[in-house]
Structures are given as C-alpha cells and as structure tokens.
Amino acid sequence: MQDELRLQDYPIASHTSPTKSNTGGWQVPQRLRRVLSLADFEEAARRHLPSPIFAYVSGGCETDRALHGSEDAFADYDWIPRVFISTSRRSLATTLFDERWAAPIGIAPMGVSALSAYRGDLIQTQAAAAAQIPAIMSGSSLIRLEDIAAANPKAWFQAYVPGEPERIDALVDRVAAAGFKTLVVTADVPVSGNRENNIRARFSTPLRPSVRLAWDGITHPRWLFGTAFKTILRHGVPHFENSHATRGAPIIASNVMREFGARDHLNWAHVQQIRERWKGRLVIKGILAPEDAQMARQYGADGIIVSNHGGRQLDGAIAPLRALPDVVRAVGPDYPVMIDGGFRRGSDVLMALALGAKFVFVGRPFNYAGAVAGQAGVTHAIGILATEMARNMALLGVLNPSELGPQHLRQRSR
Numbered sequence: 001m002q003d004e005l006r007l008q009d010y011p012i013a014s015h016t017s018p019t020k021s022n023t024g025g026w027q028v029p030q031r032l033r034r035v036l037s038l039a040d041f042e043e044a045a046r047r048h049l050p051s052p053i054f055a056y057v058s059g060g061c062e063t064d065r066a067l068h069g070s071e072d073a074f075a076d077y078d079w080i081p082r083v084f085i086s087t088s089r090r091s092l093a094t095t096l097f098d099e100r101w102a103a104p105i106g107i108a109p110m111g112v113s114a115l116s117a118y119r120g121d122l123i124q125t126q127a128a129a130a131a132q133i134p135a136i137m138s139g140s141s142l143i144r145l146e147d148i149a150a151a152n153p154k155a156w157f158q159a160y161v162p163g164e165p166e167r168i169d170a171l172v173d174r175v176a177a178a179g180f181k182t183l184v185v186t187a188d189v190p191v192s193g194n195r196e197n198n199i200r201a202r203f204s205t206p207l208r209p210s211v212r213l214a215w216d217g218i219t220h221p222r223w224l225f226g227t228a229f230k231t232i233l234r235h236g237v238p239h240f241e242n243s244h245a246t247r248g249a250p251i252i253a254s255n256v257m258r259e260f261g262a263r264d265h266l267n268w269a270h271v272q273q274i275r276e277r278w279k280g281r282l283v284i285k286g287i288l289a290p291e292d293a294q295m296a297r298q299y300g301a302d303g304i305i306v307s308n309h310g311g312r313q314l315d316g317a318i319a320p321l322r323a324l325p326d327v328v329r330a331v332g333p334d335y336p337v338m339i340d341g342g343f344r345r346g347s348d349v350l351m352a353l354a355l356g357a358k359f360v361f362v363g364r365p366f367n368y369a370g371a372v373a374g375q376a377g378v379t380h381a382i383g384i385l386a387t388e389m390a391r392n393m394a395l396l397g398v399l400n401p402s403e404l405g406p407q408h409l410r411q412r413s414r
C-alpha cells in the first residue's frame with residue numbers, strides 16, 4: 001500500500017495538460033478525457049442506460065423537492081477565502097475511526113448497482129480500495145457480501161434491518177463472519193418512499209419482461225451486451241443476496257417484495273439489539289433531527305450519516321447540508337458526523353467539512369461512472385472530486401480538511 005496516495009495528483013480538470021511527471025502515477029483512459037465533472041457522467045449515463053434504469057438511479061420521490069433541495073442548499077453559503085497561506089504541502093488525507101483514508105470522501109450504498117453496471121458493487125468497491133477511500137455496499141445488492149469483503153477488506157456493509165429479532169441476529173452474524181468491520185444501519189426506510197417516477201418510467205421490482213423492456217435493451221446495446229447479457233451468462237439471473245442471512249429471491253421473482261418486508265415497527269430497541277450483537281463499528285444512516293443524532297450516540301452508534309436518502313424517501317425532507325449544523329451542535333464536535341446527498345463538486349464536500357462534517361459520501365455519480373466506464377469510470381469520478389477538493393483548498397488557504405471551519409463561510413441572508 002502506498003504511504004500517501006495523493007489523490008489530488010489525479011490528472012484531470014486542469015487548464016494545463018497533465019504530463020507524466022505530475023500525475024502521481026494516475027492515468028486517465030483516452031475515452032474519459034472529456035469527462036471533466038461528475039455532471040458529465042450523469043449525461044453520459046442518461047445516454048448509456050435504458051430509460052427505466054436511469055430513472056431508477058436518478059429519481060427522487062413525489063415532487064422531488066427533497067432531491068433538488070439537497071443540491072440547492074450549497075447556494076446558502078458563500079466562501080471567504082484566505083490568501084498568502086502556503087498550501088503547497090496540502091493533503092486530503094483524513095483519519096476516521098482510527099483509519100487513515102486518502103480523502104474524506106466515500107461511496108454511498110446503492111441498491112441493485114449491478115443492474116446499471118456489470119458487477120456494479122464490485123467495481124465500486126475495487127475502485128474505492130485502490131483510491132484508499134471507503135465504499136459502503138448496499139444490503140439491497142445483487143452480489144454476495146462475502147465477495148465484496150474479499151475484494152475490499154475495508155468496505156463497510158449497509159443493512160436494511162430485517163423485521164424479526166432472530167433474522168437481525170442472523171444477518172449481523174453473517175456480516176461479521178464475512179470480515180466487515182463497519183456496519184451501517186439505514187434508519188430512514190420504515191416504509192418505501194413514493195417513487196412514482198419509477199412507475200412512470202416502467203421500472204419495477206420484480207423486473208417484468210415486456211416488449212417495452214426488450215426495446216429499451218435493443219436501443220441501448222452497450223448496456224444490453226456489456227451489462228445485462230454478460231451478467232446473466234456469467235452469473236445467472238441476479239438475486240437479492242444480502243437482505244438476510246441466506247440468499248434472497250431472484251430479481252424477477254413475483255415474491256421479491258418479501259425482500260423488503262415490514263420495517264415500520266422498528267425502533268431504538270432494535271438498535272440496542274444490534275449494538276449488543278455487533279462488535280465492530282456501528283453507524284446509523286439517515287439522521288436529520290438533532291434529537292435522533294443524540295439518540296444514536298446514546299444507543300452506542302460510533303457515528304452517524306446525516307442523509308435524506310438522496311431525496312428518495314420523505315419528499316420535502318430537509319436538505320442534509322441544512323440539517324448538519326444543528327446535528328453537529330447536538331452531538332458535539334468530536335463525534336463522527338458524516339453526510340450525503342447532492343454532493344457533486346469538491347467545493348460541496350469542503351462546505352460540509354467547514355460546517356462540521358467529518359466525511360462526505362456520494363451516491364449517484366459513482367453509479368453513473370461505473371455504468372459508463374466500469375471501474376475506470378469510478379476511479380475517474382473519485383479523481384475528479386479529489387482534484388476539485390485539492391484545488392479549492394489552495395484557493396481557500398487550507399492545508400488539511402480539518403482546518404476548514406465556519407470562518408470560511410458566510411451564510412446568505414434569504
């Protein structure tokens with residue numbers, strides 16, 4: 001392992017062309033040289049993916065207010081940069097949970113990633129491992145958690161807690177046996193959000209074969225051959241692999257909804273049960289209220305992720321960035337508060353760090369990047385984000401992410 005992987009040396013988004021000597025060993029494949037921002041990946045994915053699958057990944061719920069609010073929130077603040085501070089030795093390296101990461105960014109868990117990219121979860125986790133950043137694998141994934149742990153021993157596992165106590169224990173034991181050290185429990189899905197855009201776009205679970213679906217495939221041949229056929233030929237029909245201790249239903253099964261069983265009775269006693277069983281680090285994801293942040297801490301969670309689930313659960317839920325300051329105040333500056341939702345630029349990441357977050361997770365852009373260009377695409381997306389962060393740290397006059405603070409921001413009056 002490299003002592004210090006300088007993600008900021010990733011050769012992209014510069015007004016000068018990279019030379020061999022200033023790229024820190026990174027190489028950008030020719031076909032990705034025109035992908036200059038994470039937004040470019042979204043446009044490329046829109047063309048590459050059948051429309052129901054793109055709609056599933058990109059969508060929010062109901063009116064999409066929560067989805068758009070998360071991105072709009074970054075305009076609440078303006079930066080106040082400092083000048084003539086030597087930043088030539090700046091570094092993105094960040095310690096979290098006694099582990100040193102190359103940058104304070106990670107890949108958020110996304111269900112059925114292997115539908116949009118061939119072996120989607122695997123390429124995400126491999127790219128994260130190579131870049132030395134964390135990747136959280138989704139409990140709604142189509143690849144066995146044991147395979148992910150083998151590919152990336154530092155990966156985190158996200159669980160949708162099963163409804164019954166004995167199933168909770170069995171899943172926790174399986175995750176521990178696979179070697180995961182960090183368990184992320186998602187809190188904001190007592191029921192599924194109203195994703196009517198999925199219905200409009202004809203995305204459904206179970207996936208129902210139809211003429212329309214076939215047409216969508218035929219008109220997106222790179223996805224059809226590179227992802228769909230390749231997956232079925234090499235691995236068979238995908239199953240939900242990780243909802244429980246044993247393999248779940250195939251994605252086309254009529255009873256697949258059982259995978260998502262009733263969760264609206266879950267409460268803090270279930271968190272207590274998990275805390276007693278799980279010896280590793282426990283993170284609760286999907287916190288927005290300061291009171292819930294305090295509860296998570298009280299029940300023994302080692303950290304929390306402030307999140308509105310990418311705007312896919314409660315429409316109109318507060319933007320994570322707007323919830324962040326009160327949450328940090330409630331649990332104190334030393335408690336690991338992480339965040340996700342709408343982060344698309346390095347400066348977005350730096351803004352959350354300035355407001356007290358320790359780490360930022362990013363979802364959709366990594367999904368699009370994997371769909372469009374496999375593992376190289378995910379690496380490229382990580383590189384873009386890191387490069388943007390490093391450049392903006394110089395422009396702000398900070399050497400380390402931990403130097404960022406409210407002194408660098410001025411809130412706009414509304």
Ligand SMILES: Cc1cc2nc3c(=O)[nH]c(=O)nc-3n(C[C@H](O)[C@H](O)[C@H](O)COP(=O)(O)O)c2cc1C
Nearest residue numbers: 057108109110111138186309310341342362363364
């Ligand atoms: C396609 C997709 C699938 C997701 N699946 C899960 C999941 O299985 N578990 C989970 O906790 N969050 C899931 N999320 C939410 C993400 O982990 C994350 O909170 C959100 O996507 C962050 O916002 P961003 O996509 O704007 O970066 C999913 C999000 C997307 C877009």
